[in-house]
Amino acid sequence: MSSLHWSRYREQGFFLGIRFLFWLHHRLGPIAFKLAVYPVVLCYYLKNRRGRAATREYLQLFAARYPDAGIVPNWTTGFRIFLNFANSAREKLEAWFVGIPQSQVNFPERAFLHQIASSGQGGVLIGSHLGNLEVCRALGSLTDVRVNVLVHTKHAKKFNRMMQMLNPKSQVCLIQVTEVTPTLAMQLSEAVERGELVVIVGDRTPINSIGRTCEAEFLGRPAPFPQGPYILAALLKCPVYTLFCLRSRNGYDIYMEKLCDRVQMKRGDREAHIRELVAGFAERLEHYCRMAPLQWYNFYPFWDQQQ
Numbered sequence: 001m002s003s004l005h006w007s008r009y010r011e012q013g014f015f016l017g018i019r020f021l022f023w024l025h026h027r028l029g030p031i032a033f034k035l036a037v038y039p040v041v042l043c044y045y046l047k048n049r050r051g052r053a054a055t056r057e058y059l060q061l062f063a064a065r066y067p068d069a070g071i072v073p074n075w076t077t078g079f080r081i082f083l084n085f086a087n088s089a090r091e092k093l094e095a096w097f098v099g100i101p102q103s104q105v106n107f108p109e110r111a112f113l114h115q116i117a118s119s120g121q122g123g124v125l126i127g128s129h130l131g132n133l134e135v136c137r138a139l140g141s142l143t144d145v146r147v148n149v150l151v152h153t154k155h156a157k158k159f160n161r162m163m164q165m166l167n168p169k170s171q172v173c174l175i176q177v178t179e180v181t182p183t184l185a186m187q188l189s190e191a192v193e194r195g196e197l198v199v200i201v202g203d204r205t206p207i208n209s210i211g212r213t214c215e216a217e218f219l220g221r222p223a224p225f226p227q228g229p230y231i232l233a234a235l236l237k238c239p240v241y242t243l244f245c246l247r248s249r250n251g252y253d254i255y256m257e258k259l260c261d262r263v264q265m266k267r268g269d270r271e272a273h274i275r276e277l278v279a280g281f282a283e284r285l286e287h288y289c290r291m292a293p294l295q296w297y298n299f300y301p302f303w304d305q306q307q
Contacts, residue, residue, distance in 0.1 A: 037086050045082045051299035055081055058302065061219040062293055071293055085297045088132045088247070104251030113256065116239075117145040122192040124233040125243040126202040126259065128285055130296045132245050132252065133201070146196040148188065150175050185235045192238045199243065200229045202281045203298070214275050216282035219289075223303045225278045234263035234270075240277070242284045246292040255288065 045052065052075070059073035059081075071077065107113075116123060122145075127133040175184070188198055205213050205226050212231075215222040233240045240259040245252055259280055264273045289296050 033090060037083065041083050041086045042079070045079050048299070050301075051082070052078055054298060054300050054302065058219070058296065058298060059293075061221060061303075062289070065220045066290060066293075069290065069293060077294070081294050081297065084247075084294055088295075088297070091132055091247075100252065105254060106248070106251065107254040107256075109254070109256040113145070116197075117195055120195045121238060122194070122196045122198065123239040123241055124192075124229060124236060125197055125199045125241050125256070126229045126281055127199055127243045127245075128201055128203040128296075129298055130203075130244055130285060130288055131247060131292060132295075133199070133243070146191070146194075148175055148191055148196055148198045150198065150200045185232070188232070189236050192236045198232070198236070200232065202226065202229050202242075202278075203285060203302075214271075214278050216275070216279040218282045218286055218303075221303050223282070225282060227274050227278065230263050230274045230277050234265045237262065242281060244284070244288045246288065246295060257284065259284075 055078040056073055056075075059071060059077055062069070063071045063073050175187075192198065202225060205224050212227045213224040214227055216225050217223075218225075230240065239261050240263060242255075242257045242259050244255045246255075259277060263277065264270065266273075
């Protein structure tokens with residue numbers, strides 16, 4: 001399997017299947033979605049050789065790291081991850097446009113988030129592709145605080161307009177970005193000063209910033225993680241938090257932890273401080289992967305990437 005950068009992988013076939021499932025859900029209801037999701041995902045799973053190989057690598061490392069977890073790295077377990085991802089896509093739609101009932105959200109740090117919102121100073125929240133980050137992006141409905149989500153999609157503006165049409169009360173704004181420019185940094189700095197939150201994922205290496213990564217141990221092997229979220233937080237001069245949302249039997253469990261009060265950018269120790277923060281994030285990612293090992297949706301060679 002060739003080791004390409006994650007941004008070069010095309011998932012068009014899968015997303016066409018997801019759109020078909022969305023159409024079924026909208027027209028015929030959730031039962032039709034549940035019946036159709038198995039053959040749709042199975043076809044894509046059988047077709048996507050690279051995705052299967054990447055998932056198998058992850059499962060093999062996880063099983064070796066945590067043999068008591070009962071994870072068997074075979075094709076059945078890999079298919080379950082693909083299936084979970086398809087179901088999470090439906091949940092994303094609900095999170096964006098319908099909203100998640102608060103009764104289904106277990107969020108122990110809810111009071112902490114209220115405190116951040118009322119303090120007048122926002123922060124950077126570093127999420128991942130573990131679980132369903134879109135539910136976390138609905139945090140605005142829990143605290144009435146505005147959430148700015150940095151994404152790589154080229155359709156962010158269209159998606160924002162669609163969200164406003166379907167959910168005028170939405171406090172979420174998508175910002176399409178491939179690198180942090182001075183204009184974007186100023187825009188986000190003003191947002192943080194207004195008490196808004198900035199959400200960015202910490203398990204995707206940058207598209208156009210070759211070299212701006214550092215390695216941290218993840219599941220027993222060094223893996224590249226982006227420096228961008230921490231450099232951005234340093235520019236914004238704000239606290240940094242980790243953010244994870246896992247699907248549970250009764251709904252969703254949201255976990256929010258402070259990673260640091262401020263990213264230190266002093267000359268001479270900046271690189272070491274960022275490496276420390278990256279290692280801290282990788283450790284928390286592995287911790288929550290252990291809680292929900294079949295909810296990390298990574299379909300490319302994570303440990304061996306090419307820019």
